[in-house]
Amino acid sequence: MLGFPDDVLVTDAAALDWAADDFGHVVRQRPVGVLRTTSADDVAAVVRLARARGLAVVPRAEGHSTGGQAQAAGGIVLDMTGFRAVHRVTAEHAVVDAGARWSDVLAATLPLGVTPPVLTDYLDLSVGGTLSVGGLGGASHHFGAQTDNVVELLVVTPDGERVTCSPTFHPDVFDAVRAGRGRRGVILRATVRLVPAHTHARCFRLRYDRLADFLHDQRLLMAERRFDHLEGRAKPDGVGGWGFRIDATAYFTPPGSPPEPLDGLRDRREAAEVDTVTYRHFANRMADDVAALRVLGPWRWPHPWLNVLLPDAAAEAVLAESLAGLVVGDTGVVLVYPVPRARFHTPGLRLPDSPTAFLLALLRTADSASTLRAMVEHNHALLRLCSASGATTYLP
Template identity: 35%
Template sequence: MATKLLLITFAICRLIVTVGLTVDPTELLRLVVDGQLSVDPSDVDTASKDFGLMSRAEPLAVLHPGSAQDVARLVRAAYSSAHGFTVSARGHGHSINGQAQTNNGVVIEMSGGGSSGRVMSRLRSGSGRVSEKDVLRSTLEYGLAPKSWTDYLYLSVGGTLSNAGISGQAFNHGPQISSVDELDVVTGRGELLTCSEEKNSELFHAVLGGLGQFGIITRARIALEPAPQRVRWIRVLYSNFSAFTKDQEFLISLHGQPSTHKFDYVEGFVIVDEGLINNWRSSFFSPSNPVKITSINSQGEIEGLLKKLDFVPTSVFTTDLPYVDFLDRVHKAEMKLRSKGLWDVPHPWLNLFVPNQGFLTSTRGCSRVFWAIRQAGPSSFTP
């Protein structure tokens, strides 16, 4: 089947334009925009916080853009301002250390609002400020979905592309940035440019996975493929961490094999001193190796693959569920935390690229990992 393409607009997580003296808010309010430039205390307070409630920086104003041109206008104003001020684009506040915020500058609020658009022929066209969940909901109306997802869908598309977009499907399709065909980007000078492999390619490759350092993405065209309707989720338990990582590496080594000889999704979780597999963390971070199966229909083929793995015998847990429910499993655990009031306290979320050889396979490395898990809660291992 021909590859489908997704066209959608969004913002990346950070852009520092220029640093200098703070600017008077009344000067900012003279900027003509299609959306709204707000100094309302509630808007400022929301933009002051990050996702994990670990960092706080109060901006002078918040831009709710009505168009990509609004983003370009603000950046041009900052670039040409005699005083100079900082600009940060904020999706849902996920950043390494508060980079989606800016003290005494302007935050571009890219979460909420906007339309996720429609599919026309091979293109999916949409407006700005959409989340991964918005994309999923609208593409499934046409039986399509992007090739690769993050595990948490309540992120801006631009935020995930600025950080590559890693998940348990990356070994099959590459990270999310591997499926991007074209971008519109607002540069540090306030230029709105279209870029791709063929046009402005240096900017194209710099922005993808560039942590927001090279511009603000306002549109992207992303490849789609036919979406499965249901998922078979298999979880198996390990008592030996070396066997666990060895099996993960074996499963991802099958990426070049026919679809009937591999799993579509491989991800591992480690929980120390936990109780039943169905406790509050099970739908978020299960002590298992969940595997999403969409193309393997024969039970014999599944058993053949499982026989090659070194998990604890008789510890196979299998669940059949809708595709959307599997992709949204992390959010369900978030709802459990919210119901206990645990989402309104600081909850850092740290992603690291860690080499397996010489660290996770060593006794000292494993001890450090397990100590961190015991202190900080559930942890995910994506091979």
């Protein structure tokens, strides 16, 4: 096909089915071919040839999209998992292929005592995959998105040109491809910023009965930057309502002592939990849960996820309305945490018009077709509610 050997531009049913699916299992669009290569020349050539024939070309790496973002109906999917090398790590930068996972990057940087400043909660996402959406995490209140912490990219543009770009060199390409959802160029290689890594993490889990107190303390902790990592979640309280938890983490390196920056917070202090783990363990904290979900099955079930960024002024009302009657099931998670707009500089990543935004990530799993339909419909209603309040969609 398009002059490529059959084992490079693959068209067998297994390959097309693989490319028509993702972690969400909600959207299924079959391409006509899957490019499996480790050659940047092949990527550039297929982009040019497909463009000339009017075919969509969409890169895919770990396939952890939940809404078909890495699919190409009737087009070509580029399997980026062949581009997985970590080429070079210095005290300040790592040069990595776009198909490398963040877990690969961290494994290469930690022995040198450095880390990417922002990591996603789950590390087995590809560098190219998260740079194509933004890449948010608990350190985003300090450093913005992962796309704000990349200094250079090697890209194949939609014209099939290979271009090295940065904030000062081909900035138009740099700005288009970051958070470009794989539709504004293919990232082949990234130079990501690194910062010194502490060896340990002191993790505080602070509990709240009232949404207003939870949001108050999140705003305070974000503004005062007391912690290195700040997230939070809403959880059913078991009696028909919701409880809230702030997950705040401070890094330190013994013999330095861990900070305890809890003054003036409104949490139920008697319910607080604190523990200390290594930084490596903290960064990879989802690993045990993921292993269990893989064994038990829900990791493979449909994930009709909804991610929005709410403007601060509407956050409390929208959250209260969204949570009322919300069913999350045994494995569902509702993440809520604040990010300051001033730390974000990626043009393609849309934030609400508000100095502070709250990420609301409604991460549910459907155990049957009827539950999936109901959750998808419910997500549409929630999206309308959020959009009407000035929210933007993350991972649209």
